[in-house]
Amino acid sequence: MKKIVVALIASFALAQGVYAADAAPASPSPENAAAVRELLDAMNYRTTFKASMEQMAKTMPTVMRQQMEATVKADTSLSDAQRKERLHQLEAQAPKMAEMLNSILTDPGLVTDMEVEMTALYSRHFTADELKQIAAYYRTPVGMKSMQVMPQVMAESMAIGQRVTMPRIQKAMEQFRKK
Amino acid sequence: MKKIAFAAAVFAFAAVAHAAPATEASIRELMETTGARANMASSLQNLAKALPQILRMRAETMVRNNPKLNDDQRKAELANVERRMPIITVALQKDLNDPKLVDELYNQVVPLYAKHFTQDDVKALTAFYRSPTGKKSLEVMPMLMGESAQAAQKLVQERAKRIVEQTK
Numbered sequence: 001m002k003k004i005v006v007a008l009i010a011s012f013a014l015a016q017g018v019y020a021a022d023a024a025p026a027s028p029s030p031e032n033a034a035a036v037r038e039l040l041d042a043m044n045y046r047t048t049f050k051a052s053m054e055q056m057a058k059t060m061p062t063v064m065r066q067q068m069e070a071t072v073k074a075d076t077s078l079s080d081a082q083r084k085e086r087l088h089q090l091e092a093q094a095p096k097m098a099e100m101l102n103s104i105l106t107d108p109g110l111v112t113d114m115e116v117e118m119t120a121l122y123s124r125h126f127t128a129d130e131l132k133q134i135a136a137y138y139r140t141p142v143g144m145k146s147m148q149v150m151p152q153v154m155a156e157s158m159a160i161g162q163r164v165t166m167p168r169i170q171k172a173m174e175q176f177r178k179k
Numbered sequence: 180m181k182k183i184a185f186a187a188a189v190f191a192f193a194a195v196a197h198a199a200p201a202t203e204a205s206i207r208e209l210m211e212t213t214g215a216r217a218n219m220a221s222s223l224q225n226l227a228k229a230l231p232q233i234l235r236m237r238a239e240t241m242v243r244n245n246p247k248l249n250d251d252q253r254k255a256e257l258a259n260v261e262r263r264m265p266i267i268t269v270a271l272q273k274d275l276n277d278p279k280l281v282d283e284l285y286n287q288v289v290p291l292y293a294k295h296f297t298q299d300d301v302k303a304l305t306a307f308y309r310s311p312t313g314k315k316s317l318e319v320m321p322m323l324m325g326e327s328a329q330a331a332q333k334l335v336q337e338r339a340k341r342i343v344e345q346t347k
Contacts, residue, residue, distance in 0.1 A: 130316075152295070164284055168277075
């Protein structure tokens with residue numbers, strides 16, 4: 001039972017897209033590593049990452065379940081009885097799946113591993129000097145404010161985008177239905 | 180309407196913060212500096228590319244799951260979806276790649292910034308994004324965001340796999 005759940009999680013993670021083959025993280029110079037640590041600290045990275053993982057642990061189970069249900073429902077090779085059985089199984093496994101996802105996403109080791117990845121990533125794109133300047137910017141009042149406010153501004157911009165594009169998308173869809 | 184909302188937002192902000200509200204011109208300058216227009220246009224283009232695929236999948240699923248159709252009818256309906264796809268692709272391309280749409284978005288995002296940032300904020304933001312480091316971070320950040328999302332996904336997946344191995 002547990003195996004099925006984990007396999008589902010793994011397959012879902014895989015289905016999210018292909019990631020670049022591990023470019024073995026060239027270990028950054030101590031100077032760079034220290035500069036990235038300072039930047040991540042200025043960015044409040046640990047707290048932000050934890051919060052977004054907790055958020056994901058809340059929303060992912062529902063999203064995954066909907067996707068899996070849709071897959072089962074769309075599977076024409078199943079008989080009605082089989083389909084019912086599968087849906088029933090999904091329903092029964094849902095709490096276990098949520099619990100497992102939660103334990104993966106909120107594992108403190110995840111943030112620590114992620115910091116190692118970020119150190120390699122930032123070192124690949126920025127010099128130690130640039131990293132220091134960005135960190136200094138995030139420590140200015142406006143840098144701090146923009147970090148706090150930007151998620152809200154982005155969410156509001158997205159809402160504007162949806163509101164503005166929706167009528168056009170609907171119009172195109174109506175044309176599609178008519179012809 | 181837009182102007183009233185803008186004025187209201189500015190007024191509310193000024194009343195609370197006692198700070199000079201950001202002028203529309205300074206916000207537009209900031210948005211030009213960060214390349215907001217190009218970003219908007221390219222996300223609309225991505226949407227125009229992705230939507231037809233989503234619609235096709237949805238239409239095909241509906242046809243496949245319609246129990247009233249026999250095999251021949253189903254085949255005909257699927258061909259029908261296929262035939263209509265170019266029409267919707269063209270219509271969406273035309274509607275979403277319209278420069279007027281970007282203008283419309285742009286005009287609505289300006290008051291959003293005015294709501295959240297003072298004139299001093301906007302000036303400081305513009306100055307940072309004009310500095311060599313600021314410019315570079317604008318260029319690199321989208322890539323970095325993508326790569327860090329992939330790294331996070333990789334780590335989560337590795338952990339899921341480890342649990343699979345342990346339960347074997």
